[in-house]
Amino acid sequence: MENSTYKGVYVFAEQRNGEIQKVALELVGKARDLAADLKEKVYAILLGHNIAGQAQMLIEHGADVVICADAPELESYLTEPYTQAMCHIIDLHKPDILLIGATTTGRDLGPRVSARVATGLTADCTKLEIGEDKHLLMTRPAFGGNLMATIVCKEHRPQMSTVRPGVMQSLEADTQRQGEIIMVDVPFATQKFKVRLVKSVKEKTSKIDxxxxxxxxxxxxxxxxxxxxxxxxxxxxxxxxxxxxxxxxxxxxxxxxxxxxxxxxxxxxxxxxxxxxxxxxxxxxxxxxxxxxxxxxxxxxxxxxxxxxxxxxxxxxxxxxxxxxxxxxx
Amino acid sequence: MNIVVCIKQVPDTTEIKINPATGTLIRDGVPSIINPDDKAGLELALRMKDLHDAHVTVITMGPPQADNALREALAMGVDDAIHLTDRKFAGADTLATSHALAGALRNLTFDLIITGRQAIDGDTAQVGPQIAEHLDIAQVSYLRKLDYDGKRTFTIERSIEDGYEILETEAPCLVTVLSDAFQARYMTVKGIMEAYAKEVKVWGFNEIEVKEEDLGLKGSPTKVHKAFSRGVKAAGELYELDTDEAVGTIISKLKEKFII
The missing domain is CATH 3.40.50.1220 (TPP-binding domain)
Known part of the structure; x- marks a missing residue:
């Protein structure tokens, strides 16, 4: 694999019911640091239906480019259509780094994507930084947090990592910030869609997270x-x-x-x-x-x-x- | 119906203590257990066996002592056990692990593959979905309830942050299971007696369908760059005071920090 053709720090901008999740903004914030060290751009990947209107919010929080796939197949999260969309975008844009929130969605999607594009994925990172040789250093707890391990993925791209909500900090929104929005058409292989969402049920939870x-x-x-x-x-x-x-x-x-x-x-x-x-x-x-x-x-x-x-x-x-x-x- | 459950033997991390002087883990004498989410997966499979007469096979990848985990599964009531073990599997990250397990699963007939959501020693939640990808079958993670219509369709409740989803899919598929969804049954005395009489199939690289370059350390895109003990955070202040003094200290500290 020729790593140098892979550029940019990408964030999966998770949305639910059309609402960008907080963890996505936190990751965009972190991606800005990494992109500054690499002198590259921050890209947010936004998947959904009738969702393009949310792209500006990602730019205001630090994305330079929003890559948006807007399709009825992406209305609600399902593993296969989202994996196809992610892999299509990875193929097209060749990200150097891809960050995903460690939510129930991200932890379902991340491993499936990593296996399809045959790269490494490091779960629940608490620290991300760029090493001397420009590789991503991904630090995560092991054995419940007392032992820490720094993981690298040197020979495969993208370097993928999931991060739990609340670990990174989002930047203040800058409403003046300008960015580019790229719309992508995903050629879905619908015969591979095997899971149907019957319904989504909200359960009573405490008012404050x-x-x-x-x-x-x-x-x-x-x-x-x-x-x-x-x-x-x-x-x-x-x-x-x-x-x-x-x-x-x-x-x-x-x-x-x-x-x-x-x-x-x-x-x-x-x-x-x-x-x-x-x-x-x-x-x-x-x-x-x-x-x-x-x-x-x-x-x-x-x-x-x-x-x-x-x-x-x-x-x-x-x-x-x-x-x-x-x-x-x- | 044929079900295969993938399990992992893990150290019982609730038994791991920290040496307060050095901040390092004390691992000596820590017992090994079946990973809790995987044990719930075994229970789900056994309920399907009770209800739908499913045939249940358990598989694990690990060193020789992982045989104990398979014996425990047999004693709970599973029909067959397979132990994947080979030096070529050593040093695997999640992707290489999933390749080895998928290689073994290609030898088996299955309608449903069950894994735990995640293992308590790594917490990655990656191996299940990665196996599903290699086998090109559907996955549903974070399963908390499973219904089967007796033909081919599964109706699944999947836990998410603020509730759950109801999903439908057909066999074959892979699900990952939450530990609190299925309280595992106890081993029976008869089960324990029989478990040690049963044969555990031992498979190595030569017995499975997988490319060697996808296995072990060589097949692992991620590598440990360094591992370190977090060490002890710069010590704060610790006081042994009577209740009144303690309350006074807390209040003055909270004032100092502008919290009150």
Missing amino acids: ISEAKILISAGRGMGCCDGLNLVKELAETLDAQVSASRAVVDCGLVGHDQQVGQTGKTVRPDLYFAAGISGAIQHLAGMEESGYIVAINKDKYAPIFQVADLGIVGDARQIIKKLNDRLKN
Whole structure:
């Protein structure tokens, strides 16, 4: 493979029901850094139906070029039509780098595309940078976050990587920013469409996505049961914060799974993460250690949470939170 | 109906502890288990066996000790087990792994291939879809419910961020399964006794249909450039105080950080 014919940093700009997903803007933001180092352009790939109107938003957030395939076959996400569209665009434009959000869509699409174009894919990267030899260095956690591995894909293109929502930061929208929009017609092989979408059902979830919260008060096993959780909710209300929880609390059914922080839950990085009675299993730490300021209360002074906490208090989280609630109210 | 379940033996990461002094993993004595999502896949296959009289084959790729995972699957009730093992498979990334598994699957008859969504030691969620691509069959990932009409059509609930999708497809297809969707059954005593009497087929490179250059380290587009321990973040402040002092410290820190 002649790598030098592959140029540009591409982002799969995921949309749902016509709405560009936040992770797509975050990846466009990251792609700007990488493109600056490579002296190349940022391309956003926008797939959907009646979607071209969203292209400007991607330009405002940092894309130089939006490659848009607008077709009824791409109305809702389905593996095969989206894979065909992506592979057609890869064939046509030869991206050097391709970033995809690690959502349920991206994690379905990414591996299928990588296998079809026979290149590597590195999942859930937390750091992306350009190495000395212009290759993409993709760093990801292994074993729940304590071991880190930097992965390279030197001999195949594009260099593909997925990144979880909330890991990268989007740029402020610049409404003056200009860019180019290229429309692409995908020659679909419809005989390969084998899966039909019957319907999409929304389920009730909490109103606020914890990965977007500025302040999170997070409850762990050390808060005990219902009344302990009420103390956490009270503190959250006082600080205008959201409630999240460790896996232990979610598993006993007190808090919904969409509020779980950690490897099997969500990655969060609020300005303040307040860990109440959380010991800090490595799977949990992987989901919150990038938070701005971390306060942790735990009765075991050797608890791993204290390794990432900026302020650690050894003590009974229930008593301390109770008193803290009282003091903050007066 | 023929079902093949792909499983992986993984270290039980919930048992992995960190050495607080060095920040490195303590892996000694960590038990190996069947990856949780894969175990749910076994359970789904066995329910299809109970309901639709499906024939269930389990396959794993891994070192000799992965035999234990296959024996456990046999004890749960699967009919056949295949162990893919060869030095040529070593050092594989997800793409090379999926080539080896697809090579083995080409030898088998299947209407449905089940994998776990992702393995707890790597969390990539890539091998399932990559196998489906090599075999040129449809995939549905993040499956949480499966209905079969007894002929060829599957109706599938696929979990997504804010709800689920209902999808339909025909056999053959590949699905990836979520661990909390199917609570795995226990092994029976009879099952355990029989599991060790059954034959596990051992296949290497010569037994499967795959190009050698697609396998192992050579067939892996991604390579580990470096691995490192994250190390310990610059230590914060740690206090052992009585409740009143603790509350005072927290409040003054939050004020200092302009949070309150």
